[in-house]
Amino acid sequence: MKNCLRLLLFDTYGRIATAALLLCILSGIFLAIPYDISLPYLSVTLMVTANPYASLIRNMHYWSAQLFLVFTLIHLVDHLKQSTEDNIKSRYTWLGVTLSLLVTAYAMISGFILKADPDSLQARRILAGLLESLPVGGRILQQTFMGNEKNFQPVYIHHLSTATLLLVIVIYDHARTIWGSLKTLLITLFMIGLLSFFFRAPLSTMDENILKGPWYFVGFQEMLHFFSHPVYLLVFSFLVLAVIFLLPLFRPSIRKVVKYLLFCFLFVYLILTLVAFFFRGENWKWQWPWEHSYHLKTALRWKPLTFHTPVKPVFVVLGRAEGCVACHGGMKGLTESHNVHQTGCFSCHRGDPFTLDKTQAHRHMEMVPGNLSNARMTCGSPGCHPGICDRIPGSLMATLTGMISVDRFAFGENKTPDGVAGLANLGNTAADRHLQHLCVGCHSGNEKTKPGPTAWLDRGGGCNACHLGYEKQARAEFEQQRGKQGVLPLYHPSISLNITNDRCMSCHSRSGRIATSYEGWHETLLKPNEVKNLKGFKILPDGRVFSYTGSDIHYQKGMGCIDCHGSYELMGDGNAYRHKEQAVMVQCIDCHRKDTGNTVKLREADRETQLIYGLRGWKEDERKMAVTEKGNRPLSNTCLAGDSAWMMVGKTTGKTMKMKPPAAACTKGKAHSRLSCEACHTEWVPQCIGCHNAYEKETLGDNMLTGRPEQGSWVEYKDKFLADKPVLGIREKKIVTMTPGMIMSIDIGSFTGKPETINRRLYAPASGHTTLAKGRSCKSCHNDPLAIGYGRGILTYQVTGKTGRWKFEPRFTAKKADSLPEDAWIPFLKERKDISSTRLNIRPFSIEEQHRILTVGACLTCHKENAALMIQSQDDFQKTLQKRIANCVLPVW
Amino acid sequence: MNRQAFLRILGVSSLLPLSWLWSRMILTQDKYLTASVSQKKFRNLADGINLFDEVIIVRNPGKTMVFSSRCTHAGCRITRSENNILLCPCHGSRYDATTGKVLKGPAFESLHPLPFSLDQITGTITVKI
Helix, strand or coil: CHHHHHHHCCCCHHHHHHHHHHHHHHHHHHHCCCCCCCCHHHHHHHHHHHCHHHHHHHHHHHHHHHHHHHHHHHHHHHHHHHCHHHHCCCHHHHHHHHHHHHHHHHHHHHHHHHCCCHHHHHHHHHHHHHHHCCCCCHHHHHHHHCCCCCCCHHHHHHHHHHHHHHHHHHHHHHHCCCCCCHHHHHHHHHHHHHHHHHECCCCCCCCCCCCCCCCCCHHHHHHHHHCCCHHHHHHHHHHHHHHHHHHHHCCHHHHHHHHHHHHHHHHHHHHHHHHHHHHECHHHCECCCCCCCHHHHHHCCECCCCCCCCCCCCEEECCEEECHHHHHCCCECCCHHHCHHHHCCHHHHECCCCCCCHHHHHCCECCCCCCCCCCCCCCCCCCCCHHHHHHHHHCHHHHCHHHHHHHHHHCCCCCCCCCCCCHHHCCCCHHHHHHHHHCCCCCCCCCCCCCCCCCCCCCCCCCHHHHEECCHHHHHHHHHHCCCCCCCCCECCEECCCCCCHHHHHHHCCCCCHHHHHCCEEECCCCHHHCCCCCCEEECCCCCEEEECCCCHHHHCCCCHHHCCCHHHHCCCCCCCCCHHHHCCCCHHHHCCCCCCCEEEHHHCCHHHHHHHHHCCCCCCCCEEEECCCCCCECCCEEEECCCEEEEECCCCCCEEEECCCCHHHHCCCCCCCECHHHHHECCEEEEECEEEEEEEEEEEEECCCCEEEEEEEEEECCEEEEECCEEEEECCEEEEEEEEEEEEEECHHHHCCCCCEEEEEEEECCCCCECCCCCCCHHHHCCHHHHCCCCEEEEEEEECCEEEEEEEECCCECCCCCCECCCCCCCCCCCCCCCECCCCEECCCHHHHHHHHHHHHHHCCCCCCCHHHHHHCCCHHHHHHCCCCCCCCECC | CCHHHHHHHHHHHHHHHHHHHHHHHHHHHHHHHHHCCCEEEECCCCCEEEECCCEEEEEECCEEEEEECECCCCCCECCEEECCEEECCCCCCEEECCCCCEEECCCCCCCCECCEEECCCCCCEEEEC
């Protein structure tokens, strides 16, 4: 065994360390030629990317330094173990040896700093801060050995001269030689050569989220994570050095204990190093090594150097040389902001930017950047859109908080529909399984798994959901190259702000169905073959049949979804909202103004608005843009032309549209001051009733969260899809539009095994997106049982003598569970005491309000809507009532 | 005293004036540098957290705060935020973005607020660094 070891160990540890140092100095001399102190990071990336010879020298410099450090430590431990410290007679020599540990540490870390990548810059800041925090002479040491943040000169000088010189002196002083044997030098050179050929010295990019020091200091980084006062750690390190220096003065018995403690410390440090290296992720959070970590995957790059790479032009992108652009520099199709020569490839697609070798460059590449799982490393990396990326995970389209809370409430698992929830904590309860089988496929975090044009049924995809567009050429090329390997793509899909309505359609054609309603389509229960070749019907790619019912005026005028809904609504504004109406900022009154209202000039607007404005290629001017009353967000596509003429430019069409102020009727009198705009102007909303949900153990369903098929699934049976004017209800003080959101029965017993059924009658706020310029008639509210909440049927005012009474004959039969007609929200002329809406702040009309509405309704049975009397009554209804003649019969209740 | 001892004493004692020179040089240079405090102007910032090299500007309706981006723990630059929390990438300290107070250690000191002036008309924020 010993013979084997002797064979392996060709010389003493100290001599190997010395040989490594000599090779390190030698490679350092050559490395200084391509290294540029004024552009350190760029010069290093250039070497690594395009100059394999310089890269080899850099690798040799790195690996010889690592070997020097490792063998120096082993040398020290070995000698302490053998108690040979007594062999050094001079105290000065021993002092030099002790201090050389400090110098070695400085030489190593200064080398790490000189590559000037983000890890280096943060290490430099920490070291400078640590030195400065020393109680005596801290500032002087910091200025001497670190210098000012942007000046690499002191570090460079001390690295290559001071530290090197001191190390050579110390080695000569205690070993009396520096040359050792030629054999040792050659074997060490061979080892270093091998390592340098196969493993690249570390170099990180400016887009990294995980910051780690060099491997020998990550143990310190881990310790610092637990120390509130880093200076104690520094003082502790000095104490360790002092103990080593004083070691020869101790009695042998004490010396043994001290050495034991030192070895223990070294062992603990080793463990901490392993923990820090393998178990720490972004923001120093604990993570298991097998959890997704780009950093760990790429920490040690197995990358044999290639010297036969054809010479290609090397492009500098974002302050670094990027090998990818050498091949992909001709890529067309990207907008200016994401042009290859502006942002390179690596910022989005990762991989290895510092190579011209195809295989190596494509290793660990993100084929589909922009998914929320990788957005922090791609679109949201520190140099690109970190702010937006931080907002999106908390936005409603990513959390689905409202949807989850309401569903859990419907299933009786939440006490209110206003809870806080997230996709991450969906469990195995009946409601959560229901969500997984039927609802949660639509969220922005849903992964886009393959590159290529987004199919209609693809939902989510993070940033891609809206911003990725396959234009004609890119689409054609993708189809042509599908399945082929080794073909250089020439057309990239665009990453742009050109977000057309179809991006919203796949998700928003469901539930509230705002996207389809906006374009005038109402879902039916018809089958595709029933409407084949029939006009007025549309079959969606998922097989659902829609009938044309009438589109929104804004759609007719050419407006798209994004003309109203801006970046802070769609990507979140940093606030955690529970329901969509809280997250949506824009209101009708923001555009349809009577006066100039709240405005802002472009140069006064926030950065995001300015960027969007600029990226759309709009000319900067001094005109004012409208600002939303709620949330105070500028509407970048609006402008005040003249004194009070508000204009809008279609974001995708470029079409200019005039925004009309509200009609006189809208603001006339006090009678309708509580009406929201949509209460009158919503032409129809989709209304589904009689829905039944059951869990079927034998049915094969899809878990929308995992994307995997599952045995046993919740199934939804639909009864009727109706398109009618919305029901009205009260949100806080406003009259708003409502729709039967959850009139359904849930066979909960099919899931739990106990015979039990939940019946729900919950109305939900409706954002119809079927606005028309003409508002609804007076009778459509005051004489319509559906509008008041009684459901469809015949509402008649019966007068017998001097007594008038309202009668209601429902169209639908009463449900057994609550004796209310299938589509009703409230019983006729009664109130409900339970939670009747999917929001806590929304309620149906109270008895008193129903009486008031129907009293006007009684008048309307005789008087015409546009009669002068009825118009006059809007100013003061009570006054008008007092003037009534004897023939007028008011209802009794 | 022999010649060797004399030279040793002379050598060691010469360290004192050298150290004095060394420290005076750096402290004088410091004074010179701090005399020229730089001002940086930031315009058209988005609401919420804006991270820059040296400063973090947090704009909330009616309130703007400017902090040094230097983590008070070990001096790292804070480069990320999440749900109105500022995160230090090096050792995991977390700060409340609105107040700069520490939410989770190892740091124990709040982020250092920097003096600034806000031009209400143009929205320009001038920070002394």
